Amino acid sequence: MFNKILIANRGEIAVRIIRAARELGVGTVAIYSTADRDALHVHLADEAICVGPARSTESYLNMNNILSAAVATGAQAIHPGFGFLSENSKFARLCEEMNIKFIGPSAKVMDMMGDKINARAEMIKAGVPVTPGSEGEVHTTDEAVKIAEEIGYPIMLKASAGGGGKGIRKVNNVEELVPAFEAAQAEAQAAFGNGAMFIERMIFPARHIEVQILGDSQGNVIHLGERDCSLQRNNQKVLEESPSVAIGHTLRQEITAAAVKAAQHVSYENAGTIEFLLDESSGKFYFMEMNTRIQVEHPVTEFVSGVDIVKEQIRVANGNELSVKQEDVTFSGHAIECRINAENPKFNFAPSPGKITNLFLPSGGVGLRVDSAMYSGYSIPPYYDSMIAKVIVHGENRFEALMKMQRALLEFDVEGVITNVDFQLELISDPHVVAGDYDTSFLGNVFLPEYQKED
Structure with missing residues (x-):
């Protein structure tokens, strides 16, 4: 096992990785910007x-500085968490060149699946259903108008x-297309x-x-079930749950099998997520994209499957086989995650940075x-x-999960910032x-619309 890993991230995911590494007996190095000098992950790391x-x-995206920190501290591997450099194939390639293990897929696979157009082409080859769309990159509004006419609106x-919405x-x-294309492209x-x-x-x-x-690197690929992430604002997830109430046994088998097929097709190593859109009226599902990293919402899957995904990431990166086989994975109960942000929902979700003067996090009970x-x-x-928890x-x-979440949110108390x-x-x-x-x-x-009407 690695002696020491560097965590190229901040916030709760950095804390999560540090805790998993410590439980595996692995030393940790935290990186931080001058603004994060007093951050919790800085205090918890070795x-x-x-x-x-x-x-x-100039800090969390500064590849040279991060790699220099890894060399200076003797870190054998880098865990990128999510966001920042987690899906940057150039960074993964630089790690490979410097003989530092990138805790994630290879740069080659990241290029293949991180780019939505490449990923779409690979899924067609793999026999995974995809939505009708353009076959390559679209650079001009004229191209966009022509393609939209062929596949139909909306x-x-x-x-x-892209990523993160x-x-x-x-x-x-067609009237909306040109201004929308120019804005999205910019x-x-x-x-x-x-x-x-x-x-x-x-x-x-x-x-x-x-x-x-x-x-893993031995060619084993398993799934840990599905998550329903349909509650979104501006393409950003707000609440996630597992399993999905929209999926029955047969459809669950089909969609998880498609995800495993997709990962096997690209010889995927480490943790990843295959995202689909499900048309409930027809029961058909379509590949949307792959996230070649740990997800914000991974804890709901850990709860229902009993598998520690971050520990598996570290073990796999070390060259170990997955600690569980598909037949070993059993699913139990229901899990829900709510993202808590320092923001003002009544003021168009404007960020609310500042000093936390008092904090009480919910606790007690199983689950x-x-x-x-x-x-x-x-x-x-x-x-x-702006996510703080x-x-x-x-x-x-x-039902029990819903009631438990209501209880937990009622206990959550933070003063000094709006959440x-x-x-x-x-x-x-x-x-x-x-x-x-x-x-x-x-x-x-x-x-x-109803929530914002309220005082």
């Missing part, structure tokens, strides 16, 4: 090294190199340095279903977990993502959500 100023491009414009636009008709160029787009027919209404997969890097007295910097619950059934805790409490208590009657349009079209 060693910590500053890699630059507050701006992400369509989705997506950045080829950036460079995505829904287009209902956003993609700014976010990823790549303005290439592609176009897909929009599956609507739809469920956003994703399947967690794990692969409750809070992943967070917050502590009382900590100042949330304004430079990074994840509340994850597990119950014998969905979305009350928003999440109302969402988890909404009759449609309680009934499992929602799709990707529900939050934006049904719940939010």
Whole structure:
């Protein structure tokens, strides 16, 4: 096993990785920006090294500084977490060249599946269903208009190199296409340095279903079931659960088998997620994209499967076989995760950085977990993502999980900054959500208009 790994991230995911490594007996190195000098992950790691100023491009995205930190501290591997450099094939390739193990897939596979156009082509080869769409990159509005006419409206414009909801636009008709294309392309160029787009027919209404997969260097690939991530705002997930109430036994077998087939086709190694859109009316599902990294919502899968995904990532990167085979994986109960952000839902979800003057995280009972890097007295910097915690619950059934989440959110108390805790409490208590009657349009079209009417 590795003696020491460097965590190229911050916040709760850095804390999560440090804890998993410590339980495996592996030493850890935290990196931090000058704005994160007092962050929890810095205090918890065995060693910590500053890699630059507050701006992400000069610290958490600074490949040279991060690799130099790994060399200076003798780290044998780098875990990128999610976001930042986690899906950057150049960084993974540099790690390979410097004989530092990148805890994730190879740069080659990342290029293949991280680029949405390449991934789509590979899934067609693998026999995984994909939505009708463009066959390559789209660079001009003229190309976009022609392709949209061929596949039919409504369509989705997506950045080829995108992620995190950036460079995505829904287009209902030709009048909306040109301004939407130009805006999405500009956003993609700014976010990823790549303005290439592609176009897909929009599956609507739809469920956003994703399947967690794990692969090792011996060719073993397994799935850990599915998550329903349909509750989204502006293509950003808000609440996730597993299993999905929209999927029965037969469809579950089909969609998880398709995910394993997809991963096997590209010889996938480490943790990854295959995302699908499900048309509930027809029961058909379509490949959307692959995330070649750990996901924010991985804890719900850990609860229902009993598999520690982060530990498996580290073991696999060390060259070990997966510790479980598919026949060993059993699923139990129901899990739900709510993302807690320092933001003001009543003011268009504006970020709310500042000093936490008091913090009480819910606890007690079986099946409750809070992943967070917050502590009382900590100042949330304004430079990074607004997520401050994840509340994850597990119950014998969905009703128990819902009640446990309501209890947990009622206990969650944070002072000094505005959060979305009350928003999440109302969402988890909404009759449609309680009934499992929602799709990707529900939050934006049904719940939010009513929520924002309230004082």
